[in-house]
Amino acid sequence: MKKATFYHAGCPVCVSAEESITTIIDADRYDIELVHLGEARQRIAEAESMGVVSVPALVVDGRALHINFGASMEDVKG
Amino acid sequence: MKKATFYHAGCPVCVSAEESITTIIDADRYDIELVHLGEARQRIAEAESMGVVSVPALVVDGRALHINFGASMEDVKG
Numbered sequence: 001m002k003k004a005t006f007y008h009a010g011c012p013v014c015v016s017a018e019e020s021i022t023t024i025i026d027a028d029r030y031d032i033e034l035v036h037l038g039e040a041r042q043r044i045a046e047a048e049s050m051g052v053v054s055v056p057a058l059v060v061d062g063r064a065l066h067i068n069f070g071a072s073m074e075d076v077k078g
Numbered sequence: 079m080k081k082a083t084f085y086h087a088g089c090p091v092c093v094s095a096e097e098s099i100t101t102i103i104d105a106d107r108y109d110i111e112l113v114h115l116g117e118a119r120q121r122i123a124e125a126e127s128m129g130v131v132s133v134p135a136l137v138v139d140g141r142a143l144h145i146n147f148g149a150s151m152e153d154v155k156g
Contacts, residue, residue: 004102020141026104039113063098066146 004060009038009046013070014056021058021067030060036069047058048073079109082138085125086139087116092134099136099145108138115154126151 006021008014018034025032037044037055047057051064054072058065082099084099086121095127096112114135115122127137131141136143 016141019141020138020143024103024108024138026102026106030102044124044128048088060098061100062148065095065098069144 002029004032004058005035005050006032006056007035007037007043007052007071008056009071009076010036011055011070013068017033018054018069022072035038044077051066080107080139082110082136083113083128084110084136085113085115085121085130085153086134087149088114089133089148091146095134095145095148111120112154122151152153 004025005053008018010064022032035043035047037047037071050059050062052059052066052073054066055070055076056067058067082103084096086096100110103134113121113125115125125137128137128140130137130144130151133148134145134156136145
């Protein structure tokens with residue numbers, strides 16, 4: 001199984017994108033982890049190191065896919 | 079099979095997003111169509127009617143997922 005990480009902040013745009021991504025992804029090949037950066041603040045640096053500049057974002061195969069726009073990472077940091 | 083439509087304009091951001099999306103999507107459940115709006119200009123109105131405001135974008139289950147940012151639809155129209 002390959003890993004896919006969905007970073008979000010619980011925003012409406014995030015929830016909508018999460019529903020779409022978890023629906024279309026091939027669950028037989030990808031293990032998707034959902035990370036709420038508002039709650040798991042210690043993982044903000046990890047997300048940024050993967051190239052995440054806004055949420056929601058999916059990191060897969062080393063690439064950050066920003067899916068629509070919920071909030072910037074600056075907003076997430078508060 | 080459900081349908082997923084990936085609208086793009088051949089830009090580098092589009093190509094990268096296309097590779098990621100076509101890799102992670104469950105091909106057993108989704109039939110993905112790739113539409114180059116620079117070549118299929120008659121489908122620009124269709125994309126906009128689905129909520130696409132920039133490319134690359136994936137429309138699935140009636141939702142437009144804008145994946146990173148390559149170009150605005152205004153730029154695509156030229």
